[in-house]
Amino acid sequence: MLNPRQMSRLLIAASRDQMAPVIAELYRHNLFHIEDYVDAGAEGYEGFKIGSPLLGASEKSADLIKIRAITNTIAVRADDIDAGPSCSRDELQKKIERDLPLLEREVEELTVRRSKFETRAKDLEEKIAEITPFADIPVDMNLYHGYKRFTTSAGYVSREVILNVPHEMHFSKGKDKNFLVVIFPTEQKSEVDKTLAEAGFQPVPVPEESGSARGRIEFYSGEMASVHKEIAEINKQLEDVKQKHAAFLVACEELLKAEVDQTEAPLRFATTNQTFVAEGWVPADKVTAITNSLVYVTDGKVFVTVVPTDPVHDSVPVEYNNPDFAKPSQVLMDVYSRPKYTEIDPTLMLSIVFPIFFGLILGDVGYGLVLLAMAFGLRKFLNGVEGRYLLDVLRNASITSIFFGLLYSEFLGFAIPGLSPIMPSRHLIAEHGGHGPMIPDLMIISIWIGILHITLGRILGIINHAKQDHGEHRTKAMLANFGWIAVMWGVLLVIWSIVQMPLMPDLTALPAVISIINVGGVAGLILAVLGVLLIARDSVLEVVELPSIISHVLSYARIVAVGFSSVAIAMVINFIAIGMLIEPQLENFSIFSIVIIIAGLVVFLLGHALNTVLGILGGGLHSVRLHYVEFFTKFYKGGGVKYIPFGMKRRFTED
Amino acid sequence: MAAEAVVTAVDVGMTVEQIAATQLGMKAMGAGVAVGLTGIGAGVAEMAIGSAAVGATAENKDVFGLVLLLTVIPETIVIFGLVVALLLLFV
Numbered sequence: 008m009l010n011p012r013q014m015s016r017l018l019i020a021a022s023r024d025q026m027a028p029v030i031a032e033l034y035r036h037n038l039f040h041i042e043d044y045v046d047a048g049a050e051g052y053e054g055f056k057i058g059s060p061l062l063g064a065s066e067k068s069a070d071l072i073k074i075r076a077i078t079n080t081i082a083v084r085a086d087d088i089d090a091g092p093s094c095s096r097d098e099l100q101k102k103i104e105r106d107l108p109l110l111e112r113e114v115e116e117l118t119v120r121r122s123k124f125e126t127r128a129k130d131l132e133e134k135i136a137e138i139t140p141f142a143d144i145p146v147d148m149n150l151y152h153g154y155k156r157f158t159t160s161a162g163y164v165s166r167e168v169i170l171n172v173p174h175e176m177h178f179s180k181g182k183d184k185n186f187l188v189v190i191f192p193t194e195q196k197s198e199v200d201k202t203l204a205e206a207g208f209q210p211v212p213v214p215e216e217s218g219s220a221r222g223r224i225e226f227y228s229g230e231m232a233s234v235h236k237e238i239a240e241i242n243k244q245l246e247d248v249k250q251k252h253a254a255f256l257v258a259c260e261e262l263l264k265a266e267v268d269q270t271e272a273p274l275r276f277a278t279t280n281q282t283f284v285a286e287g288w289v290p291a292d293k294v295t296a297i298t299n300s301l302v303y304v305t306d307g308k309v310f311v312t313v314v315p316t317d318p319v320h321d322s323v324p325v326e327y328n329n330p331d332f333a334k335p336s337q338v339l340m341d342v343y344s345r346p347k348y349t350e351i352d353p354t355l356m357l358s359i360v361f362p363i364f365f366g367l368i369l370g371d372v373g374y375g376l377v378l379l380a381m382a383f384g385l386r387k388f389l390n391g392v393e394g395r396y397l398l399d400v401l402r403n404a405s406i407t408s409i410f411f412g413l414l415y416s417e418f419l420g421f422a423i424p425g426l427s428p429i430m431p432s433r434h435l436i437a438e439h440g441g442h443g444p445m446i447p448d449l450m451i452i453s454i455w456i457g458i459l460h461i462t463l464g465r466i467l468g469i470i471n472h473a474k475q476d477h478g479e480h481r482t483k484a485m486l487a488n489f490g491w492i493a494v495m496w497g498v499l500l501v502i503w504s505i506v507q508m509p510l511m512p513d514l515t516a517l518p519a520v521i522s523i524i525n526v527g528g529v530a531g532l533i534l535a536v537l538g539v540l541l542i543a544r545d546s547v548l549e550v551v552e553l554p555s556i557i558s559h560v561l562s563y564a565r566i567v568a569v570g571f572s573s574v575a576i577a578m579v580i581n582f583i584a585i586g587m588l589i590e591p592q593l594e595n596f597s598i599f600s601i602v603i604i605i606a607g608l609v610v611f612l613l614g615h616a617l618n619t620v621l622g623i624l625g626g627g628l629h630s631v632r633l634h635y636v637e638f639f640t641k642f643y644k645g646g647g648v649k650y651i652p653f654g655m656k657r658r659f660t661e662d
Numbered sequence: 663m664a665a666e667a668v669v670t671a672v673d674v675g676m677t678v679e680q681i682a683a684t685q686l687g688m689k690a691m692g693a694g695v696a697v698g699l700t701g702i703g704a705g706v707a708e709m710a711i712g713s714a715a716v717g718a719t720a721e722n723k724d725v726f727g728l729v730l731l732l733t734v735i736p737e738t739i740v741i742f743g744l745v746v747a748l749l750l751l752f753v
Binding site: 341342343344444446447450558561562564565567568569571572628632635636 | 726727730735741742744745748749751752
């Protein structure tokens with residue numbers, strides 16, 4: 008449970024004519040994580056070469072590319088389609104030969120036509136944009152061009168321009184800038200350009216059109232509308248294709264992907280002219296099953312053996328090995344990093360502690376119920392495994408929120424009538440004869456959680472070093488981890504012997520040694536100094552990190568701080584909505600009151616919706632962060648190779 | 663304490679209630695300053711890390727977990743501020 012699934016390294020050797028059945032069988036099992044053969048002259052592999060694909064690989068790849076081109080065009084995703092009745096391989100194969108070329112032609116024709124129309128639409132758009140500035144000038148556009156001795160300039164100017172050469176000018180005043188068209192003798196161009204430049208002239212091209220500008224714009228707009236209609240028609244046809252063939256396409260894709268995977272597998276094997284060798288990893292408990300079935304399909308013409316491994320130096324693929332309730336938390340682990348094979352897998356601890364932190368932070372029956380409804384409601388929209396896992400994490404977190412909400416006696420920031428809080432109260436105002444906020448108690452509870460969580464992290468650190476390291480370094484690293492625990496508890500002993508605090512042991516009554524230092528303090532000091540020495544023995548630089556003990560433990564105060572801010576926001580919303588808007592109106596009711604009461608309800612709903620989102624962010628991110636930063640840094644390295652078995656889970660096709 | 667307060671009250675010409683109210687106001691201001699300034703501090707610190715983190719994630723999606731961790735490290739500053747504020751107001 009706290010370790011990844013145990014793996015065995017399997018070596019499969021056979022003659023080349025057995026390659027296809029062996030590959031097919033391995034693919035069917037979906038358990039063999041292939042270790043790619045690298046042509047680097049490894050010991051025992053002299054004379055081996057990387058294999059070449061099986062027959063028919065390139066045709067199948069080409070077919071797969073065709074299918075993917077079609078599915079991309081019509082936006083079909085396997086995740087969106089419910090697995091219907093599975094098709095057999097032969098049936099599909101026939102259909103692929105018969106229907107695929109037709110379908111491909113149909114889709115291609117449609118997309119080519121669509122892209123033509125799209126280009127046309129773009130051209131039209133450009134033309135309209137070009138003509139638009141001329142719309143306010145009541146001149147036939149035919150008159151702008153076709154002169155030998157005259158030049159037409161058009162563009163924007165910042166002010167009105169007076170030209171000293173013979174010319175014809177049209178000026179239209181705009182809001183931000185003015186538009187101007189001027190026709191003048193070509194030989195005086197330099198003079199005109201100079202005058203225009205002084206007025207901040209920004210030229211625009213003169214369109215090669217005829218007729219009135221407005222008329223042309225209307226004409227092009229009409230054309231554009233018909234082009235858009237055509238595009239919509241084509242999209243509809245593509246949608247029809249999608250409706251009709253989606254199931255076939257995803258089944259094809261699955262079948263071809265399986266076949267391409269299989270035909271290309273030899274590229275990962277070591278081969279000679281007559282034989283091949285495949286190495287890879289399988290879960291230790293599956294070795295017999297795989298060996299037996301390989302022997303069966305090849306009539307015994309295969310050699311399968313388990314190769315001895317070195318878990319520290321071999322890159323053993325890591326597959327989680329968790330009970331069902333802890334599986335959703337694997338998503339949170341993968342975000343950080345997959346554990347190494349030799350390392351403790353903290354998923355189980357994460358799956359238990361994360362919801363508790365979340366519940367301690369959010370701790371409200373109302374918000375918990377909203378989140379629970381969300382966790383079930385969003386299930387319809389998320390199909391992927393990871394999405395489902397995240398929703399499961401949310402579900403567990405919301406259940407603990409409800410639980411701690413009962414302990415805190417909180418419902419949308421109100422105290423639950425008749426239920427006095429079992430945990431120290433977080434209510435800002437004492438309600439129902441209850442207690443006001445008990446900040447010191449809450450703070451000390453969170454500090455306790457921090458101390459215990461970090462101690463657990465360090466203990467796991469000791470275990471990890473014991474498992475992974477060797478020789479002198481192993482002892483030093485283990486003792487250094489113990490040193491960190493010793494410093495933390497030593498400092499705690501010193502504090503307890505000096506100050507009396509609620510919910511913490513009181514050692515102030517112990518016999519004094521020197522001034523305020525008593526026996527407990529001395530013991531604490533000895534422990535802390537011993538700890539520092541043990542840390543320094545492993546790495547002197549680490550001593551610089553000592554203050555991180557305080558910052559990491561205090562960091563757990565966020566459990567109270569973030570939770571308290573959520574309560575405060577809820578109370579403010581309730582006060583504005585009910586105390587300020589609704590209640591006074593109910594006392595002096597009039598027609599106008601209805602409006603204000605509705606406004607109050609809107610504030611109430613919007614405010615609590617916002618606070619729910621903040622609750623997920625605050626509760627979720629801070630709980631995850633406490634794990635990633637404060638907990639994992641004590642023992643966890645990660646960086647394991649993901650276990651990717653050769654094969655697939657078939658959804659639409661049969662083997 | 664009370665005697666001191668009375669003496670001070672006489673000295674500055676305020677009633678004991680006025681002094682208590684002033685102290686309460688000072689506490690509230692202290693709490694506000696604690697949260698506000700630490701918030702700015704955390705924001706400034708996260709600004710650079712966050713933009714670098716987004717860049718790194720765009721290059722290589724696998725580092726997301728690591729950069730998220732680096733981004734939230736300065737958040738502790740504002741939590742300390744909030745803790746100080748709560749202690750000022752309620753303890």
